[in-house]
Amino acid sequence: MSIKGKAHIAGIFEHPTRHAPDKSTAQLHAEVAKGALEDAGLTKADIDGYFCAGDAPGGVMAMADYLGLKVRHFDSTDTGGCSYLVHLGHAAEAIAAGKCSIALITLAGKPRTGVMPPRASGAEADFEAAYGATTHNVYGMCAMRHMHEFGTTSEQLAWIKVAASHHAQHNPHAMLRDVVTVEDVLNSPMISDPLHRMDCCVVTDGGGALIVTTEAIARSLKQPLVRMIGHGEALKGPRGGKDLDLTYSAGVWSGPRAFEEAGVTPKDIKYASIYDSFTSAVLMQLEDLGFCRKGEGGKFVADGNLISGVGKLPFNTDGGGLCSNHPVNRGGMTKIIEAVRQLRGQAHPKVQVKNCDLAIAHGTGGLLGVRHAASTCILERV
Amino acid sequence: MDSAVKYPKPQGNPETGHFWEQTAKGKLMIKRCTACGEAHYFPRSLCPFCFSDKTVWEESSGEGDIYTFSLMRKSASGPYAIGYVTLKEGPSLLTNFVDCDPSKLKIGQKVKVVFKPTDGAPLPFFTPVE
Numbered sequence: 001m002s003i004k005g006k007a008h009i010a011g012i013f014e015h016p017t018r019h020a021p022d023k024s025t026a027q028l029h030a031e032v033a034k035g036a037l038e039d040a041g042l043t044k045a046d047i048d049g050y051f052c053a054g055d056a057p058g059g060v061m062a063m064a065d066y067l068g069l070k071v072r073h074f075d076s077t078d079t080g081g082c083s084y085l086v087h088l089g090h091a092a093e094a095i096a097a098g099k100c101s102i103a104l105i106t107l108a109g110k111p112r113t114g115v116m117p118p119r120a121s122g123a124e125a126d127f128e129a130a131y132g133a134t135t136h137n138v139y140g141m142c143a144m145r146h147m148h149e150f151g152t153t154s155e156q157l158a159w160i161k162v163a164a165s166h167h168a169q170h171n172p173h174a175m176l177r178d179v180v181t182v183e184d185v186l187n188s189p190m191i192s193d194p195l196h197r198m199d200c201c202v203v204t205d206g207g208g209a210l211i212v213t214t215e216a217i218a219r220s221l222k223q224p225l226v227r228m229i230g231h232g233e234a235l236k237g238p239r240g241g242k243d244l245d246l247t248y249s250a251g252v253w254s255g256p257r258a259f260e261e262a263g264v265t266p267k268d269i270k271y272a273s274i275y276d277s278f279t280s281a282v283l284m285q286l287e288d289l290g291f292c293r294k295g296e297g298g299k300f301v302a303d304g305n306l307i308s309g310v311g312k313l314p315f316n317t318d319g320g321g322l323c324s325n326h327p328v329n330r331g332g333m334t335k336i337i338e339a340v341r342q343l344r345g346q347a348h349p350k351v352q353v354k355n356c357d358l359a360i361a362h363g364t365g366g367l368l369g370v371r372h373a374a375s376t377c378i379l380e381r382v
Numbered sequence: 383m384d385s386a387v388k389y390p391k392p393q394g395n396p397e398t399g400h401f402w403e404q405t406a407k408g409k410l411m412i413k414r415c416t417a418c419g420e421a422h423y424f425p426r427s428l429c430p431f432c433f434s435d436k437t438v439w440e441e442s443s444g445e446g447d448i449y450t451f452s453l454m455r456k457s458a459s460g461p462y463a464i465g466y467v468t469l470k471e472g473p474s475l476l477t478n479f480v481d482c483d484p485s486k487l488k489i490g491q492k493v494k495v496v497f498k499p500t501d502g503a504p505l506p507f508f509t510p511v512e
């Protein structure tokens with residue numbers, strides 16, 4: 001059994017806020033759910049499946065109760081920032097299996113103005129917690145090794161931020177709208193070697209939501225049709241410390257699974273949403289997904305190759321996490337939303353990809369250099 | 383982090399208690415599976431490779447080389463160098479590099495284990511040997 005073509009994304013909503021001192025986290029979940037329902041032309045009573053992750057206060061039971069949902073299927077898988085890319089795949093599975101017909105997925109939170117839930121730790125805690133692994137330094141360790149093995153440079157990484165900034169200038173909601181240069185990135189303060197401040201994504205309050213449904217229901221609604229045709233997910237960790245290799249992510253497994261199910265190849269993709277917690281993460285994902293060979297990501301991203309209308313692979317045309325939005329330090333949701341906008345033809349005209357009929361939304365979650373998940377979704381305009 | 387930093391005390395559990403008893407004696411222990419022959423870190427009772435329960439404690443040389451590192455410059459407790467060491471015995475482990483000039487760290491550099499105190503068992507760290 002395959003999920004190919006079984007589930008449509010009929011509603012999307014990205015909260016316009018990037019700073020929400022006057023709202024609660026639960027309220028933000030409700031606002032994005034309402035926004036996605038209105039985008040689809042549905043009401044709350046239509047929802048029979050609900051998906052949320054660790055950002056939902058109290059988990060799926062408390063959140064469903066707060067929202068007043070009555071569902072017959074739910075899933076609270078938490079794999080950090082890619083949770084929503086996993087939820088989309090799982091929602092498609094549930095819809096294909098008849099377990100629900102209209103699924104809601106929400107993400108929201110307030111890292112700037114509220115309290116963030118602590119990161120869960122496992123059996124490794126005594127052996128690792130003292131060493132101060134953070135997102136910045138574990139992504140830094142991966143980038144350092146990539147540079148060592150393949151000669152990747154900070155200038156090449158900077159091009160990823162430059163491309164994101166070219167897109168963000170057209171997004172009125174983007175947190176950072178100024179176009180930047182390679183020199184600007186290299187001159188920004190070093191945070192954790194070799195990552196400069198401008199290699200890092202923004203921190204924003206906010207959220208987003210999706211409505212996933214059957215083909216029949218999607219056809220009865222108002223939005224252009226966008227369907228899931230492939231999904232893959234994978235986990236990677238040090239696994240006892242054997243043959244440690246931080247130059248690739250679990251995307252080397254999730255990507256091929258998704259492409260195989262979709263029956264397409266990276267060459268067919270017209271637009272790519274790639275989780276950009278850090279510039280270096282984008283470079284690694286482009287290699288892992290097969291857009292270029294391992295070690296050649298630096299050459300691939302240089303010279304504006306990710307800028308819409310200029311380069312060969314337009315990416316993150318909303319400005320991405322690097323410039324626009326990274327709600328709750330979890331970027332998977334906004335990756336899906338911009339991919340759907342592109343496929344609907346609803347991206348900003350300055351960044352809309354012509355004849356955009358096939359897109360990828362992909363991300364990793366957790367700590368890339370330690371333990372992480374990856375999820376790849378391939379989406380098609382019908 | 384330097385020696386002024388207060389490190390968290392290991393909580394320990396029935397599976398890992400022996401490891402912490404040995405760090406108190408200045409020994410870094412790894413686990414080796416007698417069924418498949420593979421060594422691993424951090425220690426498990428069941429081998430993470432072949433899932434045999436025939437794992438035994440083995441003292442590591444405490445010597446290895448730097449697989450990768452990153453100097454974290456934005457930290458309330460001051461800059462620190464996090465990284466992975468690949469031990470001579472094979473397994474790689476996450477650690478901090480201490481008692482050194484972190485701006486001189488290099489991938490491939492030889493390092494050895496040193497122990498730093500906590501309110502409980504000492505914790506292993508690594509420092510360059512050259």
